[in-house]
Amino acid sequence: MSARIRTDEGEQAMRQWLQNWERVGPILEQERWTRLTTMSEEEAQRAVQNVLDLWQPGWTGDDGEQQLLHQRVFARARPRR
Numbered sequence: 001m002s003a004r005i006r007t008d009e010g011e012q013a014m015r016q017w018l019q020n021w022e023r024v025g026p027i028l029e030q031e032r033w034t035r036l037t038t039m040s041e042e043e044a045q046r047a048v049q050n051v052l053d054l055w056q057p058g059w060t061g062d063d064g065e066q067q068l069l070h071q072r073v074f075a076r077a078r079p080r081r
Contacts, residue, residue, distance in 0.1 A: 018077050 039047070 021077075
């Protein structure tokens with residue numbers, strides 16, 4: 001039974017996280033677009049270079065599997081039409 005309680009707590013935490021994201025997500029998206037559209041050419045080039053510097057071809061890892069997992073979670077939370 002204690003395993004089920006932990007699962008229920010996890011499900012409740014996930015629901016709370018999704019509810020928060022529904023409220024905060026659009027605010028953050030608007031902030032992101034505002035920053036992107038007001039970036040100077042030099043700032044944009046620096047940002048791109050910083051992202052490209054993160055790529056390490058010799059690293060072994062999940063090859064994006066965690067990102068796919070997150071996309072699936074968001075897809076399930078998306079309202080159905």
